[in-house]
Amino acid sequence: MTELGLNRRGFGLLAAGVAAAALLPARARAAGSLVAATFPGSWEDAYRRVLTPLVSAAGYDLTIAPALAQDQLAKVQASPDNPAYDTLLMSPGQGAVAIENGLIQKIDPGRLSNWAMLDPAFQGEYGPTVTVEVNGIAYNPDMVPKPAGYRDLFENPAYAGKVSWTGFGSNTAVMAYTQLAKIFGTGPDDMDSVFKLFKDHPENLKSVIDSTNHQMTLYQQGEIAVFMCSTNNVARLKALGLAAEFAHPETGSPAAPVNIHLAKGSRNVDAAYAYMDAAISKAAQDALKLPPSEMFPTNRDVELTPGIAAYVTREQVASLVYPDWSLINKNRAAWIRAFDTLVAGG
Amino acid sequence: MTTMRSSGAPYLLPMLLLSVVFFVTPLALLVAYSFSGKAGISLENYSAFLGDPFNFRVLMNTVRLGVLTVIGTTLLGVPIALLYWHSGSRTRQVIIFLSLIPMLTSNVVRTFAWIVILGRQGPISQALLGLGFTGQPISLMFTELGLVLTMCQIDLPLIILPLIAVLSRVNKQLTDAAEVAGAGPWRVFLTVLLPLMLPGLLAGWILVFASTSASFVTQAVIGGARNVYMPQLIYREVGVLFDWPLASAIAVVLLLSTGSLLLALSAIARHRRLVGHA
Numbered sequence: 001m002t003e004l005g006l007n008r009r010g011f012g013l014l015a016a017g018v019a020a021a022a023l024l025p026a027r028a029r030a031a032g033s034l035v036a037a038t039f040p041g042s043w044e045d046a047y048r049r050v051l052t053p054l055v056s057a058a059g060y061d062l063t064i065a066p067a068l069a070q071d072q073l074a075k076v077q078a079s080p081d082n083p084a085y086d087t088l089l090m091s092p093g094q095g096a097v098a099i100e101n102g103l104i105q106k107i108d109p110g111r112l113s114n115w116a117m118l119d120p121a122f123q124g125e126y127g128p129t130v131t132v133e134v135n136g137i138a139y140n141p142d143m144v145p146k147p148a149g150y151r152d153l154f155e156n157p158a159y160a161g162k163v164s165w166t167g168f169g170s171n172t173a174v175m176a177y178t179q180l181a182k183i184f185g186t187g188p189d190d191m192d193s194v195f196k197l198f199k200d201h202p203e204n205l206k207s208v209i210d211s212t213n214h215q216m217t218l219y220q221q222g223e224i225a226v227f228m229c230s231t232n233n234v235a236r237l238k239a240l241g242l243a244a245e246f247a248h249p250e251t252g253s254p255a256a257p258v259n260i261h262l263a264k265g266s267r268n269v270d271a272a273y274a275y276m277d278a279a280i281s282k283a284a285q286d287a288l289k290l291p292p293s294e295m296f297p298t299n300r301d302v303e304l305t306p307g308i309a310a311y312v313t314r315e316q317v318a319s320l321v322y323p324d325w326s327l328i329n330k331n332r333a334a335w336i337r338a339f340d341t342l343v344a345g346g
Numbered sequence: 347m348t349t350m351r352s353s354g355a356p357y358l359l360p361m362l363l364l365s366v367v368f369f370v371t372p373l374a375l376l377v378a379y380s381f382s383g384k385a386g387i388s389l390e391n392y393s394a395f396l397g398d399p400f401n402f403r404v405l406m407n408t409v410r411l412g413v414l415t416v417i418g419t420t421l422l423g424v425p426i427a428l429l430y431w432h433s434g435s436r437t438r439q440v441i442i443f444l445s446l447i448p449m450l451t452s453n454v455v456r457t458f459a460w461i462v463i464l465g466r467q468g469p470i471s472q473a474l475l476g477l478g479f480t481g482q483p484i485s486l487m488f489t490e491l492g493l494v495l496t497m498c499q500i501d502l503p504l505i506i507l508p509l510i511a512v513l514s515r516v517n518k519q520l521t522d523a524a525e526v527a528g529a530g531p532w533r534v535f536l537t538v539l540l541p542l543m544l545p546g547l548l549a550g551w552i553l554v555f556a557s558t559s560a561s562f563v564t565q566a567v568i569g570g571a572r573n574v575y576m577p578q579l580i581y582r583e584v585g586v587l588f589d590w591p592l593a594s595a596i597a598v599v600l601l602l603s604t605g606s607l608l609l610a611l612s613a614i615a616r617h618r619r620l621v622g623h624a
Contacts, residue, residue: 074585097588167571169586206488208571210578217458217567221465223487333587340582341400344574 033061034086034271036260040066041213042236043089046293047279054278060271068211069094070169076103076263083263086272091133091171091256093325099126104261111273114280114299121318122257122298129257130279131288131295134312134320135175136254137247138229138237140219149250150180153226154201164207164215164224167343168336172212175254176228177335178323183251189327191335195342208343219244230256231311232294239292246311253312255320380594391595401579401596405603408576411493411565412555412604418498419505419554420547426502427509427546428539431516445506453500457564460496461487464568488570496568497558504557505550512546513539548615552608559604576600 034055038047044066055062067075069090076083080103088104098104106125109115115123122129137147144158153159166173178188185193198205207224209215215227220242229246237244260276262269278284285297289305296308296317304313312320383390395401430441448456462468466483474480486492516539524534562577569575576596583593 068585070585074588077588077590169582206572209488210566210571214567217461218465218487221461222467223461223465223485333589336582336586340571340574343571344400344403345572 032059032268032271033063034266034268034275035063035065035084036087036089036272036275037065037067037072037085038089039068041216042232042293046288046295050284050287051275051278054281054284055271055275058274058278060268060274062271062275069171073097073103077101081265083265085263086266086268087127087275088261088263089130089258090261091258091325093171093174093256093328095126095259095261096325096329098261103264105264107262107273107276112277112280114277114282117282117299117301118280119298119300124259127259127261128276128280129259129298130285131258131298132312132317132320133230133232133256133258134253134296135172135228135230135256136249138219138227138234139245139247140222140225140243141245142243143222143225146245147226147247147249149183149247150176151183151250154197154204159226161203161206162225163204164209164218164227165204166209166211166215166228168332168339169210170212171256172228172230174328174332174335175256175321175323178328179249179251179254179321188324189331191331191338195338198342205343231296231308235294235307236292248311252319252321255317255322376594377598379591380598382591391592392599394592395595395599404574404576404579405599407574408559408600409603409607411490411497411575412559412607414490414494415497415501415558416551416554418494419502419550422498422502423505423509423550424543424547426506427513427543428535430506430510431513442510445503445510448500449503453561454563456500457496457567460492460499460564460568464492464496487568488572490569490573493565493569493573496564497561500561500564501554501557504553505547508546508549508553509543510546512543516542545615548611552611552615555611556604556608559600 036047036051038044044064048064052062052064065085067085069088072085072088072090073094076085076088076098078084080101083103088098090098095104104126107127109123112128115128118128137150137153139147144162145156147153147156147159153163165176168174168177177191177194180194180197181188181190184197185191207218209218212227212229212233215224215229216233216237218224219227219237220240231246234244234246260279262272262276266272280299282299282301285295285299285302288295289297289302289308291307294305294307296312297304380391381387381389426441426445430438433441463470464486465471466485470486471480471483475483486495520542521534521538524538529537559575560577562581565573565575566578566581577600580593580596580600583589583596
């Protein structure tokens, strides 16, 4: 057997060669690639499956990076000159924070061939709206009756100990809490009334969880029967074969447009525009509207599926409840701290 | 000796550089950031953190979780290590294999497996129901007990492996001599084996305590929002409230509080009287 003869200098050269070879493809790819942040879970799956081939056809490599909106913000804030993502995906709540901190830039609609296919409400100066998340209440019909609304969850004994909530860091939760503040208090910012409500119904404090994703896991295990959700969450649970239904609260369904933003400092602007254009194209939204993602299409040329139309029609979109995010952002830090203290028994 | 020192320095240099670049510098930045206030250098982040009784309770909860997990892993780990010591080579291989398997699985995977185990339909609930200890299914999710059980399983290898390493060097003739002198099994354990195991125990305690107090995913998923610990508080300030200076101050407080406990344990580990001649 021939011995492999390798001296120290040879080993050093070999190691340097391997390192250089490893770097080369990455640099070659970087010229025509982008990193796009999407929400983890069903969003990530759907965007990777549908948008990667479309962006690839436009000549760019797309890397889908899953991260919650607040995590996207944190990472971009950590290194604003060299952003971790070329595009961000977020609702107006976090979008306002990104604008305030100069993390995203206005876009040039002239570079998006599908821009005209969007209603004016979905043509944001900081990026297009790719879908509207309709929020409400997810419930397990095998365990609890259909809730009429948020009030029902506190006053009907059928739900005692079966409802899960999350903290004010979640957009879904904060929209539900502003609705509760309107029902039990004097207005959307009367959060003291909501805190009092939880104090008066301590069984609702027992299953407070840190995120909607964890609620989905617990729902699968039968640990909880009701949680605040978007229609996408329920579509995902149904696709997994679980008994799950969506209830529109009687006081109206809170809604959150989801927008793609171009990160300030992105070095792959052309690729980012190709990605945004693909996300609002008829081809993409025709695929994204189907189960399991069932995203409401913002492209006018895309027909709603019966499943989506059962949740919300194009006519109803305007009448959904759109929270005042400037009011929420102004108070959010104080609400988060107060609620966390309350939940932990403080 | 001088020759050794002068010839060893170049070999230490890469390690020193790595430590300075990747450990000391980020740590120094963290500390510096914790002193940045609205109007320059200030202690406002520390006063904001320490002035809130809720935060102090979270700090105490974190230390408590670490201590409870150390106790749990010790109670589980010592018998396993003793079994290893008494066993033949085949059983020893099995014990090592079973101890290492959890370490080869992602912490996240193990945490999610515990959701099933601790849930209403899980084996613990069903066993208690079957044995008549409870009339209805119970869930240990979002409880401190459930979290401690999970952490004990996840961190058990961290105490078993140092114990096995220490016990492997113990001469069996020592216990034989004690038995010949009339000592019973408990006396042999308490007066001969336990002092010899102490260095391994202390190393294991340090590892388990450090791992538990920083275990963000498990604390968040199993503990829920009712059981708040320091890593969640840091995450909240960084990822939700974007208050990085306060998050840095909390991180420094966590570092100092757990670090001082770990230093105390390390000091005990080096104490000749307490740890014998080890």
